[in-house]
Amino acid sequence: MGLLKELRPILRGFMINKEGDIMSKEDDIVSTEEKTVRLLDDNLKRMDGRKLDELGDIRIEAGALGRADGSCYLEWRGNKVYAAVYGPREVHPRHLQDPTRGILRCRYNMAAFSVGDRKRPGPDRRSVELSKVMGEAIGSVVFTRQFPRTSVDVFVEVVQADAGTRCAGLTAASVALADAGIPMRGLIASCAAGKIEGHIALDLRNEEDNFGDADLPVAIMPRTDEILLLQMDGHLTEEEFFQALDMAMKACHEIEQIEKQALLKKYKEALGGEE
Ligand code: ADP
Numbered sequence: 001m002g003l004l005k006e007l008r009p010i011l012r013g014f015m016i017n018k019e020g021d022i023m024s025k026e027d028d029i030v031s032t033e034e035k036t037v038r039l040l041d042d043n044l045k046r047m048d049g050r051k052l053d054e055l056g057d058i059r060i061e062a063g064a065l066g067r068a069d070g071s072c073y074l075e076w077r078g079n080k081v082y083a084a085v086y087g088p089r090e091v092h093p094r095h096l097q098d099p100t101r102g103i104l105r106c107r108y109n110m111a112a113f114s115v116g117d118r119k120r121p122g123p124d125r126r127s128v129e130l131s132k133v134m135g136e137a138i139g140s141v142v143f144t145r146q147f148p149r150t151s152v153d154v155f156v157e158v159v160q161a162d163a164g165t166r167c168a169g170l171t172a173a174s175v176a177l178a179d180a181g182i183p184m185r186g187l188i189a190s191c192a193a194g195k196i197e198g199h200i201a202l203d204l205r206n207e208e209d210n211f212g213d214a215d216l217p218v219a220i221m222p223r224t225d226e227i228l229l230l231q232m233d234g235h236l237t238e239e240e241f242f243q244a245l246d247m248a249m250k251a252c253h254e255i256e257q258i259e260k261q262a263l264l265k266k267y268k269e270a271l272g273g274e275e
Contacts, residue, residue, distance in 0.1 A: 021237045037211040039196040046208070048077075052201045055191065055251050060172070060262035062179045070180020072262070074172040077205060078162025080114075083172035085180040088150035102147040106135030108169055110158040130166050137190075137219050137228035138173055143183040152182055163209040164192050170219050170229065175259050179266065187259050188228060189252035190219035193244035195236060200243045202251055209233075216241070218248040222256040225249065 044052060056077035064073035068084035075081075091097045108130040112121040138154060154177065156169035167190035174188035194204045196212035209215050214234025220227055236244060 021235060022241045037207065039208050039211060040199065044199065048205060052199055053247055054202060055254060056203050058255065058258050060175055060258055062175050062262045062266040070176045072172040072175040072179060074168055076164065076168045078160060079165055079168040080160035081165065081168045081172045082157045082159065083169065083176035084155045085152065085176040085182065087152035088147035091149065091151045097149045099148055101144040102150045102152055104135060104139040104142055104144060104152050106138055106154040107131050108134055108156045110161055110165065114158050114161045133229055134166060134170050134173065137170060137188060140228055141185045141188055141221055146183055163204055163206040167191050167217050167219065171255055171259065175262055178263055186221040186223035187256055188219055189222050189255040189259060190229065191248045191251040191255060192217040193248040195234065195240060200240055200247060202247050216244045216248060218245060218252065220249055220252045222253050
């Protein structure tokens with residue numbers, strides 16, 4: 001398929017099996033575990049009452065933190081995430097300065113109390129990976145050449161997690177960057193789609209992520225539909241992959257509207273206007 005060929009460069013973490021299905025390289029080869037957890041009822045409604053293609057509730061507050069140059073607090077289903085942006089500011093240590101452009105640094109962190117079982121505090125392999133992929137997604141929309149020798153630092157702190165935190169974090173980071181006045185080609189919106197009990201579903205909860213068949217986090221710049229992040233856990237056929245991608249991208253357009261509303265609300269209030 002032509003589109004698959006075009007996507008091949010960004011499908012680096014994936015492989016295609018003999019049947020032509022797209023799999024993440026980290027897939028279990030065979031899962032013999034019995035799946036006893038029910039994720040869908042007889043009417044294909046999910047356990048939280050959502051339809052398969054229904055996005056969870058999202059609430060975004062721009063400028064939630066007083067000390068940062070730009071910030072955001074975001075609630076998305078069971079996820080609660082803060083994003084704080086500092087900069088552009090002088091880079092320390094100075095040898096890291098780039099005279100041609102600013103550098104963008106992103107740190108994703110999940111609080112010890114953010115999950116059911118206490119998570120060991122501090123960076124781990126997962127948070128290092130997420131900081132990297134989120135930083136690359138953000139770096140590709142920010143006009144870094146406008147502020148050489150400086151850095152923009154983005155901190156994403158997950159205080160409550162319910163799957164989809166990289167998407168929630170990227171969405172919050174985008175609002176915080178806009179709030180800080182960082183010049184960008186467009187906002188970033190991010191959402192995952194996946195597969196549960198054989199059906200493609202949008203915005204998986206933790207249980208659906210754990211007991212489902214696949215999860216496909218996507219981030220785009222809705223203004224151009226450019227894909228900024230695309231990862232996959234699990235196993236999807238080529239048709240399912242494109243169905244999930246399409247579903248996630250449509251949701252990103254909805255999310256962009258919520259981001260814009262949050263930014264407008266803050267700045268209308270700041271100007272003393274009506275909401
Ligand atoms: P994302 O949060 O972007 O979906 P993952 O798929 O790695 O990223 O994680 C899915 C969910 O699993 C997280 O949102 C969180 O609820 C849970 N989780 C991740 N890491 C841990 C951990 N160390 N301990 C407990 N739960 C975790």
